[in-house]
Amino acid sequence: MTLVTVLGILIVRKITLFLRKEAVSGYTYTQTSTAALRHPVRQWSNIPVHIVEEHHEVLPYWFRAADHGRISKGVTLVHIDGHSDMASNFYLDGYPFFKWPKNPQNINIMMQRNDGFITAAAMAGLIGNVVWIWPKWDQVNHNDSKTSGTLQFGWTITRQSKVGTDKAFCMCLTESIQQQKSCMFTSADETDMEVLMEEDACIIKRSIHYTEMREDLAREYLQSTHESFDNMILDIDEDFFGCEYASQPLYDLSVDLNALDTYLFQLFCPLHQTGEAVLDRYLAEVIDFVKRTKCISENKPENCDGKTISNTKQFFLRKRSIWRPYICKTTKKERSSFIDGIIEELFKLNLKQLHAVQKVGFCLSTTRKTYQPISPSLFSICKGANSPNETAVTEHRTNPIEVSTRGQLLSSILNVFKESPPKIITVCRSVRDGYTPRQHFVQIENIILNSIRKNYRKAFIHYDKGLLGGKNGFKQSNF
Known part of the structure; x- marks a missing residue:
C-alpha cells in the first residue's frame, strides 16, 4: 500500500x-x-x-x-x-x-x-x-x-x-x-x-x-x-x-441506543466538563434505581405497571436541582416528554445491558471548543466516534x-x-x-x-x- x-x-x-x-x-x-x-x-x-x-x-x-x-x-x-x-x-x-x-x-x-x-x-x-x-x-x-x-x-x-x-x-x-x-x-x-x-x-x-x-x-x-x-x-x-x-460493551449485547441518545441531547446541554461529570453520575444513579425496581422488561416496557414507571419519574424529578443547571432551552411539556422517553428506553434494557450503559457512561460527543456549525457537541452515551463496524480504523x-x-x-x-x-x-x-x-x-x-x-x-x-x-x-x- x-x-x-x-x-x-x-x-x-x-x-x-x-x-x-x-x-x-x-x-x-x-x-x-x-x-x-x-x-x-x-x-x-x-x-x-x-x-x-x-x-x-x-x-x-x-x-x-x-x-x-x-x-x-x-x-x-x-x-x-x-x-x-x-x-x-x-x-x-x-x-x-x-x-x-x-x-x-x-x-x-x-x-x-x-x-x-x-x-x-x-x-x-x-x-x-x-x-x-x-x-x-x-x-x-x-x-x-x-x-x-x-x-x-x-x-x-x-x-x-x-x-x-x-x-x-x-x-x-x-x-x-x-x-x-x-x-x-x-x-x-x-x-x-x-x-x-x-x-x-x-x-x-x-x-x-x-x-x-x-x-x-x-x-x-x-x-x-x-x-x-x-x-x-x-x-x-x-x-x-x-x-x-x-462502545464494545454495548455492541456485544446488541444494545440499540439511538432513541435514548436523541432524548438525552434534547434534554441536556452541559457547556463544560463539570456539567458532563455531574450528569454522568446522576444518570448512573437513575440506572441504579431502574435496576432496583426489579422490573426489567426485556424490551417490553409495557409489562411494567404504571406505578413502577411513575416512581422512576418521581425519582428523576426529585433530584432536579442536580440536573436543572444543564438542561437545554425547552418548554416544561418538552422536558417532561424527554424524561418519559429516557425512562422508557432504560426499561427496555435488561440488567446486563443497563450495566454496560453505566460502564460506557455519558458525555458530550465532542468538546464545546470544536467549531459547532460543523460538529455540534451533543450529550449522549459516551461511545465515541469509533465503533466495531467502522472500517477505516484499525483496532x-x-x-x-x-x-x-x-x-x-x-x-x-x-x-x-x-x-x-x-x-x-x-x-x-x-x-x-x-x-x-x-x-x-x-x-x-x-x-x-x-x-x-x-x-x-x-x-x-x-x-x-x-x-x-x-x-x-x-x-x-x-x-
Missing part, C-alpha cells in the same frame, strides 16, 4: 460556541509578538506539556507558543500517534485562508475535526515539516516501514456544498522515491469526504516536508537525519499504545505488558532530544472519541509523562480544563 493510499484511508477517520478563553488556562490571544519576531525559538526555563482531550485542542497552545516566541514559523512537528491525523478542514466564510489566525474566532473555525489540526496549522504557515512515528501494530496499513515526500496544500472550486461554499481545500502528496503525485479535496457532499482530483485543479498555496516511519526505526532516523530539530513541537497521542472500541487490543514495552521504546525515542529538548509538548488523551483503551488509560498516561520527565527535567505539566473526567480521567472506577 503506497503512502498515497495510506493517507487516503487514514484521513477519513475521527470525523464526527465560540472558543472560550478559559478553555486554555491563562490564554490571551495576540498576533505574532515583537518578542517572537526578534527572538525566534527563544530559550525558556521550562518546557510546557499541555494535556488535552481531543487532538484539535492543541491548536490554541501551538499558536500561543508561536506568538510568544517559544517556537517560530516553519516548526518541525514530531507526531507520535496511532494515526496520521492528516485530514483537511472544510473551507468556510471567515476561515483564515492560508493566513496566520488573528483572534480566537479564527482559531475556533480551524478546530473543526480532531484529525484536521495538522493541516490547519500547516496551511496557516506554522508547520514546515512533519515526522509521523507510527506503532508496529499499524503495519497492516503500510507497505513500507518508512516513506517520505512533499505535501502541498491549496484550494479548488467545487460544486455548491452542504457547508454553503463553492471552495474546498485540497492536498497533493508527492512521494520522494517514485515521484508519484496524488491530489484530493475535502467535500461535504460525498460519502468519503476526501475525493481524488486532477492535480492541476488544486491551486497550491503552501508546501511542507513529510516523513512517516515505524516506531522501531524512529530513534536511528532521528539521530542520523540532517534535519534540524532546534525548532520543534513534540506531539503524542495516547492511542499510539492501542486502539479499542469504547488493536493491548495489555499492560505491551503498554510497558512500548513505553520503553517511547522513552528511547524522546531521549534523542535530551540535549536539545522540544520547545513545547502536547499530549492527547483520545478517550472521549473512543480510541485510547480506557482500561489502560492511567498506565498509558503515567508512562508517557514519566518518559517526558525522565528525558526533560524542566517539563511542566498542564492539564487542560476540557479534559473528560478532569485531571484524573473518565470513569476509572468502571475498569
Whole structure:
C-alpha cells in the first residue's frame, strides 16, 4: 500500500460556541509578538506539556507558543500517534485562508475535526515539516516501514456544498522515491469526504516536508537525519499504545441506543466538563434505581405497571436541582416528554445491558471548543466516534505488558532530544472519541509523562480544563 493510499484511508477517520478563553488556562490571544519576531525559538526555563482531550485542542497552545516566541514559523512537528491525523478542514466564510489566525474566532473555525489540526496549522504557515512515528501494530496499513515526500496544500472550486461554499481545500502528496503525485479535496457532499482530483485543479498555496516511519526505526532516523530539530513541537497521542472500541460493551449485547441518545441531547446541554461529570453520575444513579425496581422488561416496557414507571419519574424529578443547571432551552411539556422517553428506553434494557450503559457512561460527543456549525457537541452515551463496524480504523487490543514495552521504546525515542529538548509538548488523551483503551488509560498516561520527565527535567505539566473526567480521567472506577 503506497503512502498515497495510506493517507487516503487514514484521513477519513475521527470525523464526527465560540472558543472560550478559559478553555486554555491563562490564554490571551495576540498576533505574532515583537518578542517572537526578534527572538525566534527563544530559550525558556521550562518546557510546557499541555494535556488535552481531543487532538484539535492543541491548536490554541501551538499558536500561543508561536506568538510568544517559544517556537517560530516553519516548526518541525514530531507526531507520535496511532494515526496520521492528516485530514483537511472544510473551507468556510471567515476561515483564515492560508493566513496566520488573528483572534480566537479564527482559531475556533480551524478546530473543526480532531484529525484536521495538522493541516490547519500547516496551511496557516506554522508547520514546515512533519515526522509521523507510527506503532508496529499499524503495519497492516503500510507497505513500507518508512516513506517520505512533499505535501502541498491549496484550494479548488467545487460544486455548491452542504457547508454553503463553492471552495474546498485540497492536498497533493508527492512521494520522494517514485515521484508519484496524488491530489484530493475535502467535500461535504460525498460519502468519503476526501475525493481524488486532477492535480492541476488544486491551486497550491503552501508546501511542507513529510516523513512517516515505524516506531522501531524512529530513534536511528532521528539521530542520523540532517534535519534540524532546534525548532520543534513534540506531539503524542495516547492511542499510539492501542486502539479499542469504547462502545464494545454495548455492541456485544446488541444494545440499540439511538432513541435514548436523541432524548438525552434534547434534554441536556452541559457547556463544560463539570456539567458532563455531574450528569454522568446522576444518570448512573437513575440506572441504579431502574435496576432496583426489579422490573426489567426485556424490551417490553409495557409489562411494567404504571406505578413502577411513575416512581422512576418521581425519582428523576426529585433530584432536579442536580440536573436543572444543564438542561437545554425547552418548554416544561418538552422536558417532561424527554424524561418519559429516557425512562422508557432504560426499561427496555435488561440488567446486563443497563450495566454496560453505566460502564460506557455519558458525555458530550465532542468538546464545546470544536467549531459547532460543523460538529455540534451533543450529550449522549459516551461511545465515541469509533465503533466495531467502522472500517477505516484499525483496532488493536493491548495489555499492560505491551503498554510497558512500548513505553520503553517511547522513552528511547524522546531521549534523542535530551540535549536539545522540544520547545513545547502536547499530549492527547483520545478517550472521549473512543480510541485510547480506557482500561489502560492511567498506565498509558503515567508512562508517557514519566518518559517526558525522565528525558526533560524542566517539563511542566498542564492539564487542560476540557479534559473528560478532569485531571484524573473518565470513569476509572468502571475498569
